[in-house]
Amino acid sequence: MIVILAAALRQGMLAIGLVVALAALAPFQALAADLASARAMAGLDTHSLLQRLYGDGQPRRLWNDDQARQALSALRAAPTHGLDPDDYDIAGLETRFGDQHGAGADGFDRALSTAMLAFLTHLRYGRTQPDIALPPQEPGPLPFDPADYLRAALQQQQPLELAIDAAAPPIPLYRRVQASLQQYRDLAAAAPAWRAPAQLRPGAELRLGKAAPGLRLVRQRLILLGDLEPQASVADPDQYSPQLARAIRAFQSRHGLAETGKPGPQTLAALAVPLSHRVRQLELTLERLRWIPPLRPGRVIVVNVAAYRLWAFDTTADSSAEPLEMRVIVGNAARTPTPLFIGQMRYLEFNPYWNVPRSIALGEIVPRLARNSGYLKQQRMELVSPDGKVQRMPAHAALAELRAGTVRVRQTPGAHNVLGAVKFAMPNPMNIYLHSTSAKELFGKARRDLSHGCIRVERPEALAAFVLADQPQWQGPAIAAAMAPGPVRTVRLSESIPVVLFYATAATDRQGRTLFAEDIYQRDNKLMRAMRAN
Structure with a gap:
């Protein structure tokens, strides 16, 4: 996936009049x-x-x-x-x-x-109508x-x-997706019959230089899609060659899959997706880009939830400058999907407390505390009264107070804290924000809808440096020191930074690669039906 809206709003303020009628944000959905x-x-x-x-x-x-x-x-x-x-x-x-x-x-x-x-x-x-909540006009x-x-x-x-x-949206990405749309329409016309590649035999081990049944069709498919050069021919089309392994990795990279270089079940399933479906995905991205209102020139943070990616860039900078890019973890698709909206990042908290939302306290912490009276202590959590004072009480009393809502739970700062060393706050009714995490190993997963709705970022130090770049006192060493275990520290930004929580299962990067992501929140079918109905 590429910079969604990278340099996107570079051509000025073209505010969107339609959003006059949009309703306010509501939990986990955009109301219009x-x-x-x-x-x-x-x-x-x-x-x-x-x-x-x-x-x-x-x-x-x-x-x-x-x-x-x-x-x-x-x-x-x-x-x-x-x-x-x-x-x-x-x-x-x-x-x-x-x-x-x-x-x-x-x-x-x-x-x-x-x-x-x-x-x-x-x-x-x-x-x-947009399925992303937009700021009022x-x-x-x-x-x-x-x-x-x-x-x-x-x-x-x-x-x-x-x-x-x-x-038309004055967004460079919009023009790139248009080009990809034409490319995939041409591919769909050239190959209307799109047969699924055969699965490799269970337990079959691919070895470079050796043949495996089914690789012939994989090779043909990758050549058609542009991941494998046509001249990369071999005597045996079913041979697993180094060129084929590199092409498979390129395809996997474009589709958000683990880059193994081997055609496993997920890769074969992605190769089997009809090209007509890829065309529809690109059409939906164009529609979604039309919803995004231009933001003021300057720094912008964009998260494509479907692609588990964040980009941070300055729309007034040299267009050749590479944006800051990193993997993210987003809300669980089945239980707590991340809502889509445009927020304003206003401050950072180094070594933050995690103030546990009441829904999580009742749904997760209360049952665990009921089974294990030492749960709060083990998780370094404490009970806090409405006036902010820490309360100490036995487990049975804590359960009663939590259920009644007379106390809340917070986790103390430190390496154990689920928010990690820094929280990027953008006040909103849904209490959604960006933060680091103590579970860094989760960024290695291909599917990363693992949170309660907030966005966990892979490179918090780099993101902190980006948002504090205009404050000379907050250079690298100062940020590193603030992120080390220590007291809670709040740092306000000199000006707010827009954060766009976006959703697109297809896009085109600045190198012209067409990129696809899994529709984890099942939004594409809903939008396709809406496009047909209106």
Whole structure:
């Protein structure tokens, strides 16, 4: 996976008007009002857009023949953005185009305007309602009004491509994913029959230079996908060659799998995924990128939950600068998935206490304490009253107080603390934050949805250096000293840093590699259904 939104918001502040109607954050989900109501409230419904485009509403024509042809061509090219031309009645418009000079001219004019306004709205604000909670939009006019852009293009005889380019997200990643989408559409057309590679025999051991049944198809598949050079031929196509092992590792790297260089069950399952499904994944990423509002220029932290990856970068820096990248651990898919939202990191806590959420205290700590009266002491946990004073009491009394909610649990700082040496706080109603961890071995797992919802980061020292980079007193040695066992210390950032908790199962890195991730939260099917329904 690559930098999701890396240098993404580099081209300025293009705030999103649709989010006026979004509801506040709620635990573990992003709430949004009905899409039609949201767009009506934001002035993005068909009636409001047409009224602004045509002004007084009197019958008149805005489109000449050349502009109408440009519009029809743009609508036919909607699939390059992962959109469906049928949603804009392209067939009906093309049929009516030949009759636009007759009695139906005004009707065709307004129908074409309606289609183009819808297309521009979808490009800027998305085809469906977001499943990521977005910050509220400040009151005021729409930062991007499709009617204004379309009217300017028509009146000034500008190519419609300018309005379309202005509408599409100004995110480098968006353009890269578009390129991958076309590549995978071409692959799907070239190989519509996608037979699953045969599983290797249980217990079969691959050895370099030796043949194994089934590797022929693996080799062919990797050549088609670009992970293996076509000229890397061998006398026996079933031979497990060093080139094939490297190609398998490259494929595994692109798909978030353990990079063993051997075609195990997970790798073979990924090779068997139909290319048509990969196309849909890329289309969904384009839709999700359309939801993300631009953030102010400067430092940004992005977590792609599906890919278990974090990137930190400065949108005002040299575009060739490599972002800070690291593995993360996210919320458990079955019980505590990480919610998707855009937060603001405001301070760090070195050697933090872990203030145990009440849900965890009741669901996990109370049952363990009931079985083992010494559990709190063993875990170096303590009971705290509402006024912050530590309470000492026997286990049976602690159970009663915890169940009643008159005390809470916290874990003392130190190497044993589940938050590790530093907590990156971004205050929000769900109490979600980033933190280090005492269980560093978990970063070696391929599947890392293991937390209660917060984000555990692999390289906390590097992330601390990134967020404190503008404070000279907080250089490497000072951070290392603060992270050593010692007292709790809170350090406020000089300015808040946006943290985007994003979700995408397909993307394209800056080297042009198309990357895929498992849909751990089962969000893709829901979005595909929404795309078809709206």
